[in-house]
Amino acid sequence: MSNITPASPLRDWLAQPTAGQVLRGFLASQGQSEEALAPALGLPLEQLVQMSGGKFPPELVDALVTAAETGQLPDGVPTVPASGPAPASGPAPAVGAAKSAPGIEIATPDPWTEQVTPGRFGGQSVVVTGAASGIGRAVASRIVREGGRVVAVDVSADGLDDLACDLGEALVPVTADITEPASADAVLAAAAGRVHALANVAGVMDDDAAVHEVDDTTWARVLRINVEGPMRLMRAVVPGMLAAGGGRIVNVVSEAALRGSAAGAAYTTSKHALVGLTVSSAYQYAGTGVQVNAVAPGAVATGITMPAPAPYGSSRTAKMRVAIPRLAVAEELAASITFLLSRDAVNINGAILPSDGGWSAA
Ligand SMILES: NC(=O)c1ccc[n+]([C@@H]2O[C@H](COP(=O)([O-])OP(=O)(O)OC[C@H]3O[C@@H](n4cnc5c(N)ncnc54)[C@H](O)[C@@H]3O)[C@@H](O)[C@H]2O)c1
Structure with a gap:
């Protein structure tokens, strides 16, 4: 057995x-x-x-x-029999990482569990977009478990209902499309007062299309959701943060914000643009107490869907994906994002933090 x-x-x-x-x-x-x-x-x-x-x-x-x-x-x-020795148990080591080298034995890494800090977000209201799934859901959950109130924004009403069942009254669901101008007003109304932090997590992938393959519909959709949506919410919350003497904004970008080989032209452009919005805002509000940073995830196991891959572009990006060290889980990204949303990020402004297991170091 x-x-x-x-x-x-x-x-x-x-x-x-x-x-x-x-x-x-x-x-x-x-x-x-x-x-x-x-x-x-x-x-x-x-x-x-x-x-x-x-x-x-x-x-x-x-x-x-x-x-x-x-x-x-x-x-x-x-069926295919194993060709080599059975892999050791434990979390996945980095691809290509040495298991042993002359004079040194390298053990499998310790398994990770969330390091929840009770009260870290006590008395704080945090807006989280894309909260119905994946990374946004993990961020919302972590903040509520650390004492915060979350205004959870998503187009998926079912996903938000499910999350509200898990998290209770500390979660205020707002079913909205972040590209609709009215969504920012709905978020401010649901926050009903001070917004201490905003996590712009909602985003969509492209189909890896190179520029000669891009269709106008995909280009417009990706740019609208990944750039315009975050901008609208930042524009809505910043005046209140300035009036209150501070606030923290974290934009979720991607490995595709750091290099040209991780996705198609539309997604790569959108995430580079979001980096631009992040550093521009970090500069503009430096010294006001409003801090604006970004987290760049590598590959993460979530529900994010990729449209049917474009033939040319995906044949190029596939070559680079072999360098991905490991697939993270959403809770690992939430650990990075909630750090920058918390008061412990006190001296950090304009940082683009890769949370990718070292992919960007390759
Ligand atoms: N999963 C990865 O490997 C990965 C890697 C790098 C970056 N990212 C980025 O992380 C973020 C979260 O991705 P995820 O993997 O958790 O994806 P996901 O698909 O699991 O979650 C994204 C959520 O955003 C919501 N959303 C999409 N469009 C929206 C809109 N217009 N208005 C409101 N909500 C909307 C979706 O309904 C979904 O619930 C995205 O910005 C993505 O680009 C993900």
């Missing part, structure tokens, strides 16, 4: 003698290899299935559980 479950990390599934063969067989049938999954080895199997957009079907989980429990390889499905 195996004690591996769908909540076990992918690494453990690959190491399981029979299920590992089924998983490798499935990857091979998709033209993939286990090396391609290296950044995701620390993720639970069920989370991978959830975020794969159907590429990892739920039936695969059933087949893997049966193979692990019975020790039998199922009939009629491709």
Whole structure:
């Protein structure tokens, strides 16, 4: 009897003698290899299935559980035996990181759990956009658990309802499209007073299109949501922050704000523009108590969807994605973002903080 479950990390599934063969067989049938999954080895199997957009079907989980429990390889499905030693358990190491080197043994990293600081946001109101899913949801949750009140903004009413059920009265949901001019007024009305901090998290991806492939609809949508939406909310909250003697704004950008190879032309342009808005505002309000910073996530396991990839652009970006050290979870990004939203960010203004496991250092 195996004690591996769908909540076990992918690494453990690959190491399981029979299920590992089924998983490798499935990857091979998709033209993939286990090396391609290296950044995701620390993720639970069920989370991978959830975020794969159907590429990892739920039936695969059933087949893997049966193979692990019975020790039998199922009939009629491709299987591939392990080629090398079984991977060690624990979180995924960086791709290409040495496991040992002359004179030194490198252990697998300690697993991480959230370091919740009770009362860090006590008495504070924080506006969080994109709060119905992924990184925004994790930020909203962390702030409420640290004593804050969150005005949670998203287009997804269902997602906000779900979050409100989890977090209770400290969460004020506002169903709104941040690109609509009226949304800023709705947010200020819901805040009903002082806004201590704003996290502009909502954003959408592009299809990796290079400029010769970009269509006007994608370009306009990505720029509107990723740049215009954050600008509208900043414009709405800054006067109150100036009048109150301070406030903190964190814009969520991306690895694509730091380099040209992480996404398509529209997304890369939008995130570079958001960096421009961040540093311009940091300069303009320096000395007023209003601080404006950004966090640049690397790859994060969330519900973010990518449209069908553009053929030329995606063939170029795929080459660079092999340098991604690891796939983070949303709570890890919330740790970086809530630090900059908190009073501990006291002397930080205009910083663009990569939270990417070292991708930008490569
Ligand atoms: N997931 C990643 O790998 C990754 C990497 C780099 C940067 N980012 C950035 O992180 C941010 C959050 O992404 P995520 O991965 O959590 O995505 P997600 O899709 O899980 O969450 C984004 C949320 O934004 C909301 N949203 C989208 N358009 C909106 C609009 N017009 N008005 C209001 N809400 C809107 C969506 O409904 C969704 O709930 C984005 O800005 C994204 O560009 C993500």
